[in-house]
Amino acid sequence: MNDFASESGADDPTGDGMHRVGSFRFWYQDEQWEWSDEVAALHGYRPGEVTPTTELMIWHKHPDDRVRFKAMVAEMLTNHAPFSSRHRIVDTRGRIHPVSVIAHTIRDNAGRPVGTEGFYLDLTDSVQASVKEHLDDQVESFRSSRASIEQAKGMLMLIYGVSAERAFDVLRWRSQNDNIKVKDLAEAILHDARAHLEVSDDVRRKFDDILLMATSPPTV
Incomplete structure:
Protein backbone atom coordinates (compact mmCIF):
# COMPACT_ATOMS: atom_id res chain seq x y z
CA MET A 1 0.00 0.00 0.00
CA ASN A 2 1.46 3.38 -0.95
CA ASP A 3 1.68 6.32 1.43
CA PHE A 4 1.14 9.05 -1.13
CA ALA A 5 -1.96 11.21 -0.95
CA SER A 6 -3.99 11.42 -4.13
CA GLU A 7 -3.11 14.62 -5.94
CA SER A 8 -6.44 15.04 -7.70
CA GLY A 9 -8.87 13.41 -5.29
CA ALA A 10 -10.56 11.57 -8.16
CA ASP A 11 -11.15 7.84 -8.49
CA ASP A 12 -10.44 7.17 -12.16
CA PRO A 13 -8.58 3.93 -12.86
CA THR A 14 -8.94 4.39 -16.60
CA GLY A 15 -6.52 7.31 -16.72
CA ASP A 16 -8.99 9.38 -18.77
CA GLY A 17 -9.41 12.09 -16.14
CA MET A 18 -6.94 14.32 -14.36
CA HIS A 19 -4.28 11.64 -13.78
CA ARG A 20 -1.57 13.30 -15.83
CA GLN A 128 -3.77 16.34 -23.77
CA ALA A 129 -6.92 16.99 -25.80
CA SER A 130 -9.06 17.06 -22.64
CA VAL A 131 -6.85 19.38 -20.57
CA LYS A 132 -8.80 22.59 -21.18
CA GLU A 133 -12.07 20.93 -20.21
CA HIS A 134 -10.72 20.01 -16.78
CA LEU A 135 -8.69 23.07 -15.81
CA ASP A 136 -10.60 25.35 -13.48
CA ASP A 137 -10.88 29.14 -13.71
CA GLN A 138 -8.13 29.75 -11.19
CA VAL A 139 -5.66 27.64 -13.13
CA GLU A 140 -6.57 29.42 -16.36
CA SER A 141 -6.08 32.81 -14.76
CA PHE A 142 -2.64 31.77 -13.55
CA ARG A 143 -1.70 30.67 -17.05
CA SER A 144 -2.81 33.87 -18.74
CA SER A 145 -1.75 36.53 -16.26
CA ARG A 146 1.57 35.48 -14.72
CA ALA A 147 4.61 36.24 -16.84
CA SER A 148 6.91 34.25 -14.57
CA ILE A 149 4.71 31.18 -14.92
CA GLU A 150 4.77 31.48 -18.71
CA GLN A 151 8.57 31.74 -18.66
CA ALA A 152 8.91 28.70 -16.39
CA LYS A 153 6.50 26.80 -18.64
CA GLY A 154 8.64 27.70 -21.62
CA MET A 155 11.71 26.29 -19.88
CA LEU A 156 9.94 23.00 -19.13
CA MET A 157 8.64 22.81 -22.70
CA LEU A 158 12.14 23.28 -24.10
CA ILE A 159 14.00 21.01 -21.68
CA TYR A 160 11.50 18.13 -21.63
CA GLY A 161 9.94 18.57 -25.07
CA VAL A 162 6.37 18.75 -23.74
CA SER A 163 3.34 20.90 -24.56
CA ALA A 164 2.33 24.06 -22.71
CA GLU A 165 -0.45 22.14 -20.97
CA ARG A 166 1.93 19.42 -19.81
CA ALA A 167 4.43 22.01 -18.57
CA PHE A 168 1.75 23.68 -16.48
CA ASP A 169 0.65 20.28 -15.15
CA VAL A 170 4.15 19.86 -13.72
CA LEU A 171 4.12 23.32 -12.12
CA ARG A 172 0.70 22.72 -10.63
CA TRP A 173 1.74 19.29 -9.32
CA ARG A 174 4.81 20.76 -7.60
CA SER A 175 2.65 23.56 -6.22
CA GLN A 176 0.15 21.15 -4.68
CA ASN A 177 2.77 18.65 -3.54
CA ASP A 178 4.93 21.21 -1.71
CA ASN A 179 2.17 23.66 -0.73
CA ILE A 180 3.73 26.58 -2.58
CA LYS A 181 2.00 29.07 -4.85
CA VAL A 182 2.51 28.42 -8.55
CA LYS A 183 3.78 31.97 -9.09
CA ASP A 184 6.35 31.64 -6.27
CA LEU A 185 7.46 28.26 -7.61
CA ALA A 186 7.88 29.65 -11.13
CA GLU A 187 9.95 32.57 -9.86
CA ALA A 188 12.18 30.20 -7.87
CA ILE A 189 12.71 28.04 -10.98
CA LEU A 190 13.62 31.10 -13.04
CA HIS A 191 16.04 32.35 -10.39
CA ASP A 192 17.79 29.00 -9.96
CA ALA A 193 17.93 28.36 -13.70
CA ARG A 194 19.62 31.71 -14.30
CA ALA A 195 22.03 31.05 -11.44
CA HIS A 196 22.99 27.47 -12.28
CA LEU A 197 22.34 26.76 -15.97
CA GLU A 198 24.87 27.88 -18.55
CA VAL A 199 24.21 28.08 -22.28
CA SER A 200 27.21 26.99 -24.31
CA ASP A 201 28.57 29.21 -27.07
CA ASP A 202 27.63 26.55 -29.62
CA VAL A 203 23.99 26.50 -28.49
CA ARG A 204 23.93 30.30 -28.37
CA ARG A 205 25.25 30.54 -31.94
CA LYS A 206 22.62 28.08 -33.16
CA PHE A 207 19.91 30.13 -31.50
CA ASP A 208 21.35 33.29 -33.05
CA ASP A 209 20.72 31.72 -36.45
CA ILE A 210 17.20 30.69 -35.48
CA LEU A 211 16.42 34.17 -34.17
CA LEU A 212 17.77 35.95 -37.23
CA MET A 213 16.36 33.56 -39.84
CA ALA A 214 12.90 32.88 -38.39
CA THR A 215 10.07 34.39 -40.45
CA SER A 216 6.77 32.58 -39.95
CA PRO A 217 5.63 29.38 -38.22
CA PRO A 218 5.83 26.25 -40.38
CA THR A 219 2.60 25.12 -41.96
CA VAL A 220 1.23 21.75 -40.88
Whole structure:
Protein backbone atom coordinates (compact mmCIF):
# COMPACT_ATOMS: atom_id res chain seq x y z
CA MET A 1 0.00 0.00 0.00
CA ASN A 2 1.46 3.38 -0.95
CA ASP A 3 1.68 6.32 1.43
CA PHE A 4 1.14 9.05 -1.13
CA ALA A 5 -1.96 11.21 -0.95
CA SER A 6 -3.99 11.42 -4.13
CA GLU A 7 -3.11 14.62 -5.94
CA SER A 8 -6.44 15.04 -7.70
CA GLY A 9 -8.87 13.41 -5.29
CA ALA A 10 -10.56 11.57 -8.16
CA ASP A 11 -11.15 7.84 -8.49
CA ASP A 12 -10.44 7.17 -12.16
CA PRO A 13 -8.58 3.93 -12.86
CA THR A 14 -8.94 4.39 -16.60
CA GLY A 15 -6.52 7.31 -16.72
CA ASP A 16 -8.99 9.38 -18.77
CA GLY A 17 -9.41 12.09 -16.14
CA MET A 18 -6.94 14.32 -14.36
CA HIS A 19 -4.28 11.64 -13.78
CA ARG A 20 -1.57 13.30 -15.83
CA VAL A 21 1.01 13.75 -13.06
CA GLY A 22 1.69 11.37 -10.17
CA SER A 23 4.39 10.69 -7.59
CA PHE A 24 6.59 7.66 -7.00
CA ARG A 25 9.45 6.50 -4.79
CA PHE A 26 11.91 3.64 -5.14
CA TRP A 27 14.06 2.41 -2.24
CA TYR A 28 17.35 0.82 -3.28
CA GLN A 29 17.95 -1.55 -0.36
CA ASP A 30 14.65 -3.44 -0.48
CA GLU A 31 13.92 -2.70 -4.15
CA GLN A 32 10.59 -1.31 -2.94
CA TRP A 33 8.32 0.85 -5.10
CA GLU A 34 5.69 3.29 -3.89
CA TRP A 35 3.30 5.14 -6.17
CA SER A 36 0.50 7.65 -5.81
CA ASP A 37 -3.10 6.97 -6.80
CA GLU A 38 -2.45 8.87 -10.03
CA VAL A 39 0.38 6.54 -11.07
CA ALA A 40 -1.75 3.53 -10.14
CA ALA A 41 -4.55 4.91 -12.34
CA LEU A 42 -2.09 5.48 -15.17
CA HIS A 43 -1.36 1.74 -15.08
CA GLY A 44 -5.10 0.97 -14.89
CA TYR A 45 -5.50 0.24 -11.17
CA ARG A 46 -7.68 1.68 -8.44
CA PRO A 47 -6.01 3.07 -5.30
CA GLY A 48 -4.58 0.23 -3.21
CA GLU A 49 -5.61 -2.44 -5.71
CA VAL A 50 -2.05 -3.71 -6.21
CA THR A 51 1.36 -3.24 -4.63
CA PRO A 52 3.89 -2.02 -7.20
CA THR A 53 6.92 -4.26 -7.71
CA THR A 54 9.75 -4.29 -10.21
CA GLU A 55 8.16 -7.30 -11.91
CA LEU A 56 4.82 -5.48 -12.22
CA MET A 57 6.53 -2.36 -13.57
CA ILE A 58 8.34 -4.45 -16.19
CA TRP A 59 5.10 -6.20 -17.16
CA HIS A 60 3.45 -2.84 -17.85
CA LYS A 61 6.26 -1.55 -20.05
CA HIS A 62 5.84 -1.58 -23.80
CA PRO A 63 7.66 -4.68 -25.13
CA ASP A 64 10.12 -2.50 -27.03
CA ASP A 65 11.00 -0.60 -23.83
CA ARG A 66 11.42 -3.50 -21.40
CA VAL A 67 15.10 -4.19 -22.02
CA ARG A 68 15.96 -0.53 -21.51
CA PHE A 69 13.82 -0.37 -18.37
CA LYS A 70 15.55 -3.43 -16.90
CA ALA A 71 18.90 -1.78 -17.61
CA MET A 72 17.74 1.38 -15.79
CA VAL A 73 16.70 -0.66 -12.75
CA ALA A 74 20.09 -2.36 -12.74
CA GLU A 75 21.76 1.06 -12.95
CA MET A 76 19.69 2.30 -10.00
CA LEU A 77 20.58 -0.70 -7.86
CA THR A 78 24.26 -0.75 -8.83
CA ASN A 79 25.15 2.93 -9.02
CA HIS A 80 22.20 4.44 -7.11
CA ALA A 81 21.21 6.55 -10.09
CA PRO A 82 17.87 8.41 -10.05
CA PHE A 83 15.06 6.94 -12.14
CA SER A 84 14.56 9.39 -15.00
CA SER A 85 13.30 8.11 -18.31
CA ARG A 86 11.00 8.37 -21.28
CA HIS A 87 9.15 5.17 -22.10
CA ARG A 88 5.72 3.71 -22.78
CA ILE A 89 3.32 2.13 -20.30
CA VAL A 90 0.69 -0.40 -21.34
CA ASP A 91 -2.23 -0.20 -18.91
CA THR A 92 -4.58 -3.00 -17.86
CA ARG A 93 -6.86 -2.22 -20.81
CA GLY A 94 -4.03 -2.50 -23.31
CA ARG A 95 -3.77 1.23 -23.98
CA ILE A 96 -0.32 2.73 -24.52
CA HIS A 97 0.71 5.79 -22.50
CA PRO A 98 3.95 7.54 -23.42
CA VAL A 99 5.37 8.98 -20.21
CA SER A 100 8.25 11.09 -19.02
CA VAL A 101 9.64 10.19 -15.59
CA ILE A 102 11.59 12.91 -13.79
CA ALA A 103 13.33 12.11 -10.51
CA HIS A 104 16.13 12.91 -8.11
CA THR A 105 18.06 10.99 -5.45
CA ILE A 106 16.81 10.51 -1.87
CA ARG A 107 19.63 10.71 0.68
CA ASP A 108 19.74 9.79 4.36
CA ASN A 109 21.01 12.05 7.14
CA ALA A 110 24.59 11.06 6.36
CA GLY A 111 24.20 12.00 2.71
CA ARG A 112 24.15 8.43 1.42
CA PRO A 113 21.81 7.69 -1.50
CA VAL A 114 18.96 5.45 -0.32
CA GLY A 115 16.39 5.84 -3.07
CA THR A 116 14.93 7.95 -5.82
CA GLU A 117 11.67 9.88 -6.03
CA GLY A 118 9.91 12.07 -8.53
CA PHE A 119 6.91 12.07 -10.80
CA TYR A 120 5.37 10.52 -13.90
CA LEU A 121 4.11 12.88 -16.60
CA ASP A 122 1.53 11.30 -18.92
CA LEU A 123 2.09 12.46 -22.50
CA THR A 124 -0.89 10.66 -24.02
CA ASP A 125 -2.54 12.68 -26.81
CA SER A 126 -6.06 11.80 -25.68
CA VAL A 127 -5.34 13.25 -22.26
CA GLN A 128 -3.77 16.34 -23.77
CA ALA A 129 -6.92 16.99 -25.80
CA SER A 130 -9.06 17.06 -22.64
CA VAL A 131 -6.85 19.38 -20.57
CA LYS A 132 -8.80 22.59 -21.18
CA GLU A 133 -12.07 20.93 -20.21
CA HIS A 134 -10.72 20.01 -16.78
CA LEU A 135 -8.69 23.07 -15.81
CA ASP A 136 -10.60 25.35 -13.48
CA ASP A 137 -10.88 29.14 -13.71
CA GLN A 138 -8.13 29.75 -11.19
CA VAL A 139 -5.66 27.64 -13.13
CA GLU A 140 -6.57 29.42 -16.36
CA SER A 141 -6.08 32.81 -14.76
CA PHE A 142 -2.64 31.77 -13.55
CA ARG A 143 -1.70 30.67 -17.05
CA SER A 144 -2.81 33.87 -18.74
CA SER A 145 -1.75 36.53 -16.26
CA ARG A 146 1.57 35.48 -14.72
CA ALA A 147 4.61 36.24 -16.84
CA SER A 148 6.91 34.25 -14.57
CA ILE A 149 4.71 31.18 -14.92
CA GLU A 150 4.77 31.48 -18.71
CA GLN A 151 8.57 31.74 -18.66
CA ALA A 152 8.91 28.70 -16.39
CA LYS A 153 6.50 26.80 -18.64
CA GLY A 154 8.64 27.70 -21.62
CA MET A 155 11.71 26.29 -19.88
CA LEU A 156 9.94 23.00 -19.13
CA MET A 157 8.64 22.81 -22.70
CA LEU A 158 12.14 23.28 -24.10
CA ILE A 159 14.00 21.01 -21.68
CA TYR A 160 11.50 18.13 -21.63
CA GLY A 161 9.94 18.57 -25.07
CA VAL A 162 6.37 18.75 -23.74
CA SER A 163 3.34 20.90 -24.56
CA ALA A 164 2.33 24.06 -22.71
CA GLU A 165 -0.45 22.14 -20.97
CA ARG A 166 1.93 19.42 -19.81
CA ALA A 167 4.43 22.01 -18.57
CA PHE A 168 1.75 23.68 -16.48
CA ASP A 169 0.65 20.28 -15.15
CA VAL A 170 4.15 19.86 -13.72
CA LEU A 171 4.12 23.32 -12.12
CA ARG A 172 0.70 22.72 -10.63
CA TRP A 173 1.74 19.29 -9.32
CA ARG A 174 4.81 20.76 -7.60
CA SER A 175 2.65 23.56 -6.22
CA GLN A 176 0.15 21.15 -4.68
CA ASN A 177 2.77 18.65 -3.54
CA ASP A 178 4.93 21.21 -1.71
CA ASN A 179 2.17 23.66 -0.73
CA ILE A 180 3.73 26.58 -2.58
CA LYS A 181 2.00 29.07 -4.85
CA VAL A 182 2.51 28.42 -8.55
CA LYS A 183 3.78 31.97 -9.09
CA ASP A 184 6.35 31.64 -6.27
CA LEU A 185 7.46 28.26 -7.61
CA ALA A 186 7.88 29.65 -11.13
CA GLU A 187 9.95 32.57 -9.86
CA ALA A 188 12.18 30.20 -7.87
CA ILE A 189 12.71 28.04 -10.98
CA LEU A 190 13.62 31.10 -13.04
CA HIS A 191 16.04 32.35 -10.39
CA ASP A 192 17.79 29.00 -9.96
CA ALA A 193 17.93 28.36 -13.70
CA ARG A 194 19.62 31.71 -14.30
CA ALA A 195 22.03 31.05 -11.44
CA HIS A 196 22.99 27.47 -12.28
CA LEU A 197 22.34 26.76 -15.97
CA GLU A 198 24.87 27.88 -18.55
CA VAL A 199 24.21 28.08 -22.28
CA SER A 200 27.21 26.99 -24.31
CA ASP A 201 28.57 29.21 -27.07
CA ASP A 202 27.63 26.55 -29.62
CA VAL A 203 23.99 26.50 -28.49
CA ARG A 204 23.93 30.30 -28.37
CA ARG A 205 25.25 30.54 -31.94
CA LYS A 206 22.62 28.08 -33.16
CA PHE A 207 19.91 30.13 -31.50
CA ASP A 208 21.35 33.29 -33.05
CA ASP A 209 20.72 31.72 -36.45
CA ILE A 210 17.20 30.69 -35.48
CA LEU A 211 16.42 34.17 -34.17
CA LEU A 212 17.77 35.95 -37.23
CA MET A 213 16.36 33.56 -39.84
CA ALA A 214 12.90 32.88 -38.39
CA THR A 215 10.07 34.39 -40.45
CA SER A 216 6.77 32.58 -39.95
CA PRO A 217 5.63 29.38 -38.22
CA PRO A 218 5.83 26.25 -40.38
CA THR A 219 2.60 25.12 -41.96
CA VAL A 220 1.23 21.75 -40.88
